[in-house]
Structure formats: C-alpha cells, structure tokens
Amino acid sequence: MxxxxxxxxxxxxxxxxxxxxxxxxxxxxxxxxxLPKGTEHYISDIHGEYEAFSHVLKNGSGSVRRKIDQVFGHTMSQQDKKSLATLIYYPKEKMALVKKQEKDMEEWYKISLYQLIEVCKKTASKYTRSKVRKALPEDFAYVIEELMTERGDITDKESYYEQIIHTIISIGRAEECIIALSELIQRLVVDHLHILGDIYDRGPGPHQIMDKLEGYHSLDIQWGNHDILWMGAAAGQSSCVATVVRICARYGNLDILEEGYGINLLPLATFAMTYYKDDPCACFKMKGHQERNPAEQEMNQKMHKAITVIQFKLEGKLLMRRKEFGMADRALLDEIDYTEGTVRLGYQTYPMLDCFFPTIDPENPYELTREEQEVVDRLVFAFVNCEKLQRHMQLLLKKGSLYKIYNHNLLYHGCIPLNEDGSFKEIQVYGKSYKGKALYDVLDSYVRKAFVAVNEEEREKGRDILWFIWSSPNSPLFGKNKMATFERYFLEAKETHEEKKNPYYYFLEKEETANRILEEFQVTGDCRHIVNGHVPVHHTEGESPIKCGGKILVIDGGFSRAYQKETGIAGYTLIYNSWGMILAAHEPFTSTSDAISKESDILSDSILVKRVIQRKTVEETDTGVKLxxxxxxxxxxxxxxxxxxxxxxx
The missing domain is CATH 1.20.1280 (Monooxygenase)
Known part of the structure; x- marks a missing residue:
C-alpha cells in the first residue's frame, strides 16, 4: 500500500x-x-420581496401542504388543512387570532399538538434520528423526541403520550411547544435550498432576505446580475456603487441603504438640492406605487437624477480605461449636442426629453466636478466600510458561485453566450479568449479576486469585472446586446429602448443545445436538467417554463411586483423530492397579514415535471457518492x- x-x-x-x-x-x-433523497427547493429572482420570499420558504412551495395531505388524507376537511398549514407557517400570529375566537383553548392546544406531532413524524421519516435530533429546538428537544418516537417498552402508549401533552398544557408551555414544532416542520420539509440569483434590487427588503439566509441550515446561491452589482459596490467599484444607489432611488428604496445598511445619503441629497434645486427632474419619477409625500418624492427625484448623471460619467471613464471591454458605444455623454438637446446613436439623432446638465462640461463630459467626486468618495467609503453589507457579501462569496452542478442538475442564473448558429461564443477577458464553462470559471475567479487578491492590479481587475458581468453584452448574467439605461431615461423613441437577447434564448427549445451545454459542463446521468433563472416566464401569453421536453426549467420567481403585470403570475419555484420534480406556479402575494387572517396561500398550481416509479434514495445523489x-x-x-x-x- x-x-x-x-x-x-x-x-x-x-x-x-x-x-x-x-x-x-x-x-x-x-x-x-x-433513505429517501432529501427535498431540494429552488427559488430565483426574489428581487427584495422579503414577505413573499419568507412565505414561500415557510410553505416549501407547497411541500408543507403535501405533508398534511399525506398524513390526514380525507380524514380532515380542506378548511382544517388550511388552518393547520397557516399555523405551521405563522404559529405565533395564528395563535393570537385563535385566542380571540376559541372558547376552549386547552382543547385547541391538545388537538393542535397532536396534529403537529403527526406532521412532524412524516417530515422526519426520511432522515436519520441523529439528523432530526440536531434539528430539534433546544428547549423542547427531549419532549419532541419522545412524542415523535414509538416506544415499544410502554404498555399503555396512548396514556403515556397523553400525559406528556397534558403536562405541556398545564404548565403553560403549549404555545412555545407549538411554535417549536411548527419551526421544526419548516426546517425538515426542505433539506436543501438553491437560490438562483437576483436577491437584490427593486423590492424593499433584500437585507432582510440576506439576514434570513444567514441562518438557513443548508443552501447554495448562484449569483444573479443584480447580486453581482451589489458585490461590486461592496468591493468599492465606483460605477457599481452609483448604479446601486440609482436603482434604489428609481424604485423608491433608498431606505434599504439608509436604514437597512446605515449608508449616509446626506452628501448626495445636499449635492442634489444644490445643483437641481429648480429642476423638476420629470424623467426621474419613482417606479412602483409607493405613496410618498410631495416633498419626499421631489427630493428622491433630484437625488435620482444627480446619481444617474454621476453613474454615466463614471461608466464613461471606466470604458475609456478598459477598452478591452469593447463597450465604447455605451459611453454616450460625448454624443449629446448640449445646445440642440439631441443625442446621436449610431447614424440616428434623437431629441432628448431632458437636457439640463449643470455639472457636465460639454468639452470634457466624463469629468466629475469636485463636488461630485466628493459624493462618490463618501459613498464608496460607506459601502466598503459597512459591516452588515460586507457580512452579507461574504455569505454570497461563501455559499455562491456563477454556476452549480448538484445531483445531475446544472444551475445558473443567466445564459450561456452563444453565436447565431448556436455554437459557444468566444469572449475576451483581459486579453484571453474563453467560452462555455471556461468563461464561467474565469469570471468566477475574478469575482473572488475583487475581495481577496493581494496584488492590487488583480484586485482592481476583479472589481471592474463585476461591472462587466453586470452590464456587458458578453456577460453570461446579462445576455442582451446593450443595457439601455440612458435611452429609457432620456429618449421617447421606443425602438431605442429595445435590448436584444443573446441567441441562447432562441435556442432554449432545441434539445441539441441543451445536451451540448450539459456536456460542456460535464453533467452526467440519465436524469439531468438545466435549471435557469433571470428571464420572467410570460404565463398570460401561454409561455411554458418547461423547455426541451423538461430538460430545461426556467424558474424566474416573478417575485418582483414590477414584473407581475407582464407575467400574469408571481412566477415559479421548483421542488425536487424523492418522487420527482414539481414546478409550483404562484399567485401574487398580498401581505403576511392576509396569509394569517384569511389563511391565503400563494401556491396556485403545481406542474409535475418528472415522476419516478421507484423512489430515489440518498445513494443516487451527490451526497451518496461521498458516502x-x-x-x-x-x-x-x-x-x-x-x-x-x-x-x-x-
């Protein structure tokens, strides 16, 4: 040996x-x-919608209801099943409502405890006793284990268990035990969570989502383009910082920065009120339906315009410095005729909706003024030195990557850049050509260099590549020919707003393309899939999230309210358990209070993608290979x- x-x-x-x-x-x-394979839960494109995300996490995209159905079948009414599910999702809040209506709380506690114990037994049945024991809440570990375990050495089992429950109620610990059991069910119903990108932007609570993910028992994250943008800002890339602030202003979410992360926006507000005091900033109204007082809305619009101009300046300077990015055509400030109020795009000239730019020198349009530079410096300092933001970014680095291969499934957020003929497109990254898996790998390595490289030149390359991944036509996370931010703000002509998708999106229905991608990433097995986020599925137009006969599954969650008018639903999530794959289609989430008081869930439909005849076991998983x-x-x-x-x- x-x-x-x-x-x-x-x-x-x-x-x-x-x-x-x-x-x-x-x-x-x-x-x-x-043992049966553990349940995997796939969620994508959360976009800051904390309440909807939290609810989907609690209900396991219908997994909790399926367990209740399996346990109680036809012995419990649909209404009682809904009530039990709501109790599991929101035990504390649900009990507060029950106490206002229920006359005999002792009997209610007794029935609820018995029901929860039965659901607990079902959810725990696919795990070892050791794994369940580790998941038990400390205060009730012994009691719950006793209630869940069949005791062959006891003659009168029923009397034994009844006495335990009676004691729990009589000493005033029923509510705490119900909460513990409910949280245990939530914990056990999903073994592993996959987040396929875009936790950040648009919605008001990405920081709350990240807080929740920090405590999650088992997960991986595939970075989305919006996550990459925030990573760039946290690494101190100034164009990314400006873009993050602009998007927060655009969606009325500056509170995320000020209250969620403690980033001081007063320097930007002071600057905006100085230079845009008498400017109505009509092109910079907030998106969404937030009710704001007029003064707050006016301030937001001025800050929005100020940071947008700063962003375009910073991006122009970056593109001149990084000519290898090949995006010189997106530096547009020197294409503006500041006297005529027009801009040249290619061979066309368009009138601009707004041409009041008091901080732009037409002779040197990308140069920041002294005051703008001070705003940028203070914002960059705040982002880089925000402890909470840096902690959240470390979670993205630790649990995240550009792609993941897990149990014969290839997971990524955006696309694989393709040529018009469907072949892998070669992309230049700092003087070398990459395509397919190699492109993903080199970009992933540069993302990490932005945070950990000792060599400052390599670290700067990493910081700049984060902006490249965010907005380049050659980025696998963006996947469009241009990011038409400038055009959407300043031009009325709709044709200029169009962002043409990479050919990848036209080849999604071709099985040969799916097979080529799976082989490129060395994904093996008879039951292999691509699970893809990023692009909302237009349900109302008859679009299906299932491509290539089930080989590609597009699960943009549609959590963002901004997309729901277009898609008709709140998107899809995916469950992969020991019996197969289930796509869950979701209705728009109204509020947590509705979910509790009206017992409304957001699961509208389930689509069976694949069902196996023989239940999959741990032996057939990646964990099985290691074991x-x-x-x-x-x-x-x-x-x-x-x-x-x-x-x-x-």
Whole structure:
C-alpha cells in the first residue's frame, strides 16, 4: 500500500480507533444510503420581496401542504388543512387570532399538538434520528423526541403520550411547544435550498432576505446580475456603487441603504438640492406605487437624477480605461449636442426629453466636478466600510458561485453566450479568449479576486469585472446586446429602448443545445436538467417554463411586483423530492397579514415535471457518492486492522 494511503488511514484511525467503531460507521453510512433523497427547493429572482420570499420558504412551495395531505388524507376537511398549514407557517400570529375566537383553548392546544406531532413524524421519516435530533429546538428537544418516537417498552402508549401533552398544557408551555414544532416542520420539509440569483434590487427588503439566509441550515446561491452589482459596490467599484444607489432611488428604496445598511445619503441629497434645486427632474419619477409625500418624492427625484448623471460619467471613464471591454458605444455623454438637446446613436439623432446638465462640461463630459467626486468618495467609503453589507457579501462569496452542478442538475442564473448558429461564443477577458464553462470559471475567479487578491492590479481587475458581468453584452448574467439605461431615461423613441437577447434564448427549445451545454459542463446521468433563472416566464401569453421536453426549467420567481403585470403570475419555484420534480406556479402575494387572517396561500398550481416509479434514495445523489467513498475508505481501514498493517487503539 502506498505511503500516502497509509498516512491517510492512520489519520482515519484517530476517528475510528477499533474494528468495532469502523464497522459501526460503515453500517450507519450504508443505512443512510437507503433513505429517501432529501427535498431540494429552488427559488430565483426574489428581487427584495422579503414577505413573499419568507412565505414561500415557510410553505416549501407547497411541500408543507403535501405533508398534511399525506398524513390526514380525507380524514380532515380542506378548511382544517388550511388552518393547520397557516399555523405551521405563522404559529405565533395564528395563535393570537385563535385566542380571540376559541372558547376552549386547552382543547385547541391538545388537538393542535397532536396534529403537529403527526406532521412532524412524516417530515422526519426520511432522515436519520441523529439528523432530526440536531434539528430539534433546544428547549423542547427531549419532549419532541419522545412524542415523535414509538416506544415499544410502554404498555399503555396512548396514556403515556397523553400525559406528556397534558403536562405541556398545564404548565403553560403549549404555545412555545407549538411554535417549536411548527419551526421544526419548516426546517425538515426542505433539506436543501438553491437560490438562483437576483436577491437584490427593486423590492424593499433584500437585507432582510440576506439576514434570513444567514441562518438557513443548508443552501447554495448562484449569483444573479443584480447580486453581482451589489458585490461590486461592496468591493468599492465606483460605477457599481452609483448604479446601486440609482436603482434604489428609481424604485423608491433608498431606505434599504439608509436604514437597512446605515449608508449616509446626506452628501448626495445636499449635492442634489444644490445643483437641481429648480429642476423638476420629470424623467426621474419613482417606479412602483409607493405613496410618498410631495416633498419626499421631489427630493428622491433630484437625488435620482444627480446619481444617474454621476453613474454615466463614471461608466464613461471606466470604458475609456478598459477598452478591452469593447463597450465604447455605451459611453454616450460625448454624443449629446448640449445646445440642440439631441443625442446621436449610431447614424440616428434623437431629441432628448431632458437636457439640463449643470455639472457636465460639454468639452470634457466624463469629468466629475469636485463636488461630485466628493459624493462618490463618501459613498464608496460607506459601502466598503459597512459591516452588515460586507457580512452579507461574504455569505454570497461563501455559499455562491456563477454556476452549480448538484445531483445531475446544472444551475445558473443567466445564459450561456452563444453565436447565431448556436455554437459557444468566444469572449475576451483581459486579453484571453474563453467560452462555455471556461468563461464561467474565469469570471468566477475574478469575482473572488475583487475581495481577496493581494496584488492590487488583480484586485482592481476583479472589481471592474463585476461591472462587466453586470452590464456587458458578453456577460453570461446579462445576455442582451446593450443595457439601455440612458435611452429609457432620456429618449421617447421606443425602438431605442429595445435590448436584444443573446441567441441562447432562441435556442432554449432545441434539445441539441441543451445536451451540448450539459456536456460542456460535464453533467452526467440519465436524469439531468438545466435549471435557469433571470428571464420572467410570460404565463398570460401561454409561455411554458418547461423547455426541451423538461430538460430545461426556467424558474424566474416573478417575485418582483414590477414584473407581475407582464407575467400574469408571481412566477415559479421548483421542488425536487424523492418522487420527482414539481414546478409550483404562484399567485401574487398580498401581505403576511392576509396569509394569517384569511389563511391565503400563494401556491396556485403545481406542474409535475418528472415522476419516478421507484423512489430515489440518498445513494443516487451527490451526497451518496461521498458516502460511498467514505465507506470504501472505512473498508480499507478495516482491512488494515485485520491484516496487521495498523493496530487497534484499544
């Protein structure tokens, strides 16, 4: 046996010092391989909609209701099932409502505890007792384990369990126990969470979403273009900083920065009121339906315009510095005729809706004024030194990547850049050509360099590549020929607003394209899929999220209220359990209070994508592969003990 292997087995022997301990571990791992595969939950494009996201997380995209149906079948009415589901989602709030209506709370507690215990047993049945024990809430760990475990040594089981529940109620701990059981069900109903990008922008609560994800038991994140933008801002890339502030202003979400992350916007507000005091800033109204007082709305519009002009200046300077990005045509401030109020795009000249630019020097349009530079410097400093923001970005780095291969599924947010003939498009990144998987890998490495590279030149390349990923036509996360931000603000001509999608989106229905992508990323197996976010599925126009006969699944969550008029629904989420794949279509979420008082859920329909005849086990998963490798190593350790190569540590 080679020396390295012997050294490895010696290390293993510290954990398993005897034949008995190594044998026991093999038996345990072999048993785990035969358990049902854990449930995976896929969510994409949350866009700051914390309440809707939180609700979908609580209900597991219908997984909780399915468990209730499996346990109670036709023995419970649909209304009672809804009430039990709402109790599991919002135990504290639901009980507060029940106490106002229910006369016999002791009986209600008793019935609810029995029901929750039965659902708990069902959700825990696919896990080892050890894994369930680790998930138990500390205060009720012993009690819940007793209630969930069949005791063969007790003659009168019913009396035993009834006495436990009676005691819980009599000592005034029923509500706390109900909350603990409900949270345990939420915890066990989903084994692993996949977030396919775009946690940030548009909605008001991305910081709350990130707080919730920090405490989630098992997840991975595929970065979306909006997440990348915030990562760029946190890394101190000034164009990204300006863009983040502009988008927050555009959607009336400056509170995210000021209250959510404690970033001081007073310097920007002071600057805006100085230079745009008498400007109505009519092109810079907020999107959405927020009710604002006139003074607040006016201030927002002025700040919105001020940071937009700063953004265009910073981007122009970046494109001149990074000519290798090949985006010189997106520097448009020097294409404006400031006297005539027009702008030249290619060979066409268009009248502008707004041409009041008091801080732009027509002779040197990309140069920041002293006051603008001060605003930028203070904003960059605030982003880079915000402890909470940096903590959230570290979570994105630790749990995130541009793509993920998990249980024979390829997960990514945007697209694979393709040529018009469907072949992989070669993209230049700092002087070298990359395509397909290699493009994703090199961009991923530069994202990380933006935060950890010791060499300042490499770190700066990383920071700038974050902006490139956000807005370049060659970015796999953007996937359009241009980001028409300038045109949407300043030009009425709708044809200038068009952003043409990468050919990838036209090849989605071709199975040969899907197979080529899966092979490029070395995804193997008979049951392999691409799970894709980024582009909302237009349900009202008859578009299906299932492409290529189920090989590609587009699950843009549609959480963003801004998209729901176009899509007709609040998008899709995906559940992959031991029986197959289920796409859940969601109705728009009204509010948490409605979900509690009216017991309204947001799951409108379920689409069975794939069902297996024989239930999938852990052995067929990535975890199973690792466990089998561990078993093989333990068997070698046993052999080493038995042939005298290693001595037992008795």
């Amino acid at each position: 080679e020396a390295m292997k012997v050294k490895y087995l010696e290390k293993m022997s510290e954990l398993y010092p005897t034949i008995a301990k190594a044998s026991t571990e093999i038996i345990n791992l072999q048993a785990i391989l035969n 089998k490798e561990r078993i093989a190593d333990l068997q070698e350790l046993l052999e080493a003990y038995r042939n005298g190569l290693l001595m037992e540590r008795l």
